Amino acid sequence: MEILSLELDLESDMRKNIVAGNWKMNNDLSETETLIRELKLQNNPSDVEVMVAPSFTNLWQAFNTLKDHPIEVIAQNMHFAESGAYTGEVSAAMLKSLGIKTVILGHSERRAYFNETDAILAKKVDTALKNELRVIFCFGEELKDRKADNHETIVENQIKNALFHLDASALQHIVLAYEPVWAIGTGETASPEQAQDMHAFIRKTLAAKYGNDVADETSILYGGSVKPNNAKEIFSKPDVDGGLIGGAALNADDFFAIANSF
Numbered sequence: 736m737e738i739l740s741l742e743l744d745l746e747s748d749m750r751k752n753i754v755a756g757n758w759k760m761n762n763d764l765s766e767t768e769t770l771i772r773e774l775k776l777q778n779n780p781s782d783v784e785v786m787v788a789p790s791f792t793n794l795w796q797a798f799n800t801l802k803d804h805p806i807e808v809i810a811q812n813m814h815f816a817e818s819g820a821y822t823g824e825v826s827a828a829m830l831k832s833l834g835i836k837t838v839i840l841g842h843s844e845r846r847a848y849f850n851e852t853d854a855i856l857a858k859k860v861d862t863a864l865k866n867e868l869r870v871i872f873c874f875g876e877e878l879k880d881r882k883a884d885n886h887e888t889i890v891e892n893q894i895k896n897a898l899f900h901l902d903a904s905a906l907q908h909i910v911l912a913y914e915p916v917w918a919i920g921t922g923e924t925a926s927p928e929q930a931q932d933m934h935a936f937i938r939k940t941l942a943a944k945y946g947n948d949v950a951d952e953t954s955i956l957y958g959g960s961v962k963p964n965n966a967k968e969i970f971s972k973p974d975v976d977g978g979l980i981g982g983a984a985l986n987a988d989d990f991f992a993i994a995n996s997f
């Protein structure tokens with residue numbers, strides 16, 4: 736794939752603490768409004784970027800309701816094409832026109848249930864960046880890969896195949912999210928040590944291609960059964976810069992307990 740080099744009109748995304756709630760296919764409009772009302776009652780931590788990703792149908796309402804609030808509303812997915820005959824899909828330009836600035840790509844549920852391959856994800860990443868959207872790029876191994884002690888190779892390939900055609904300036908607009916598939920929605924988390932080991936490996940993989948400075952400036956989130964009772968220990972690890980939260984993000988108290996766990 737051609738190297739993607741972009742002089743983006745985006746704020747450079749230096750490494751920071753991030754907690755993002757991925758609401759997946761949960762909550763209708765009134766449930767979304769209720770959850771947002773509850774989120775607005777919480778104390779927003781000053782040193783953490785807090786984000787929520789509602790479904791497409793609730794995005795506009797969520798965006799407007801949180802317009803003057805520090806919680807950023809982000810999208811769960813988008814198509815790689817700029818526009819056209821793709822029934823049921825949503826484009827980067829459509830997200831941008833709402834004011835959305837960040838999109839999640841490569842979630843394991845998209846890979847598993849919607850056949851999103853590394854090649855498709857590389858195209859989605861390019862389209863997102865060309866449209867000046869920041870990307871939270873998800874990847875992670877399955878249980879069989881970890882049992883076979885193959886998890887580092889799988890993760891390295893997922894990153895290389897979808898991201899390594901980017902130059903360093905484009906990579907600055909990517910947040911990485913390591914989500915081991917076996918820990919998503921299962922109640923089973925990677926231990927803080929397993930998370931740290933993988934995050935250090937990811938940073939080393941980035942450093943080998945882009946140098947230490949770029950690797951050190953990249954935010955790497957952990958996702959997979961993060962809850963109020965385990966977030967502090969996971970976030971205390973030096974290479975873990977926050978979390979992508981599923982189930983616990985659907986409850987305002989739990990979500991903010993996690994966001995306040997640094």
Ligand SMILES: O=C(CO)COP(=O)(O)O
Pocket residue numbers: 757842914918919920921922958959960961979980981982983
């Ligand atoms: O997939 C996830 C976030 O994107 C994690 O989900 P859970 O927190 O429900 O395990």
